Amino acid sequence: MGAAIKSEFRKFFTTRLWWGMAIGIFVSAALFSGFFGWALTSDDITADQTGVEGSATQIVNSVYTGGLSVGYLLMLTVGIMQIGSEYRHKTITSTFLSTPKRVTAMFAKIVALLGIGAVYGLISLLGSVSVGAMVLSLRDIDPFPSTEVLRTLALSLLALGLWALIGLGVGILIPNQVAAILVGVGVAWIIEPLLGFGLSFVDALQGVVPYLPSQATNAMVNGVTQSGVEVKPLSWWAAALVLAAYAAALSAFGTWRTVRQDIS
Template sequence: MTPAIRAEFRKFFTTRLWWGMAIAVVLSGAAFAVLFALVFTSDIARGPQGAAVPQTDADLAKAVFTGGIQVGYLLTLAIGVMTIGAEYRHQTITATFLAVPRRGRVMGAKVLSLLVIGAFYGVLSLAGAVGAGTLVLTAKGHQPFADSSIWRALALSLLILGLWALIGLGAGILIPNQVAALLISIAVAWIVEPVLGLVLALTDWGQNISPYLPSRATAAMLESTGGGFDGQPVEQLSWWAGALVLAAYAAVMAGLGTWRTVRRDIA
């Protein structure tokens, strides 16, 4: 298994993709942190209209530091899709399976390597967000590290990016065309599913379903305080329940992808 994992890392880090993504993750993390810090600490946000704005320094710091994760997990989702999609598109998957004839071992190596790669990008995102966010919050007179829940949110951010990479891996296998898999996955994760969650939250029966959607589980892990169309806070799971739900999505997608890969004929 170790040589297979090492090979997956080598495939990824010997391309231009990894540092291009790294730059995007760091910059987006820093940009969102500065944006959220300025907006949440403005006089308008702290006025009567700012009911959904974090009210404590701890909640404020978590919202600022993890704001870029909403973009970060889309990037790791794309990485998951391209990790397997590129191999099928360029037919390098044949050489991979010839080098390691046990397909289950190859897929296990991909799963483990993607978890590490997702966490790696999480560290980069948080480095940009915490660095820039701390400067703005401190300048505004707030305490960036008010309690231990902030460190928990930062640690869970690393897990979030790894799990979304696995979701992308499954999508890249289940949707044969790489370009289609990339577009569909990002569209669903970024637009369709979050909007669906907000719509469901407006109905009596949908309120019990909405918290279990991937984007809502992600928000629950970060303990972010989102609002619905009516401006009222949306009910969500506890952070640990959100982690279990998102892990279940990742396990199902990666599991289905692995099952299909093991049974699929390779040209």
């Protein structure tokens, strides 16, 4: 098992993809953190002025996790490519020859993706906290008003790892790597937010909205909310369980399918 896990890490970190993604996650986290730090702390923080409402801790949470939406899309892409590139370049055969037990090989990919998500999460936090804390300090706002902020930072690491597992499942369900990336990112970035927005106006279906993956991700970090919105987010622990359920279901189904299908 250990050798298989090391192999998965080596496959990823010996390519130029990892540092390109690292730069993208760092820069996006820093830029969004600076933007939200400036926007949410300008003038008096009221729902009438900013369109959002939340405590000082929630405002700080939103500043530090402003780039999370870009981060989890990149991690979704990483998860897809972790298996999609194997099918595209026909290396999946050698992977299963070197690790004949396919369950072991797939479990190694899952462990590696959680580790990769943690690494990118730390890079994201480095960018967001360094810039966000500076902006908050310039606005005379405590960068760490409560220990809940530390919990939010830890949960953002978990969220990125779980989105990588969701990407793994998508990459197995859609073997064509390019199609998997387009479909996965398109659903997560465009279709699902629009679906959630539409369902929020249907009384009978409003209860579904908090259980969508992006909504659960936002609830995990407990940031500010739109004022006047009737759909209440899940608590942070419930949201974490929901996102973990998506990741577990997709990765488990993908593993089951990979174990049973023929590989040429």
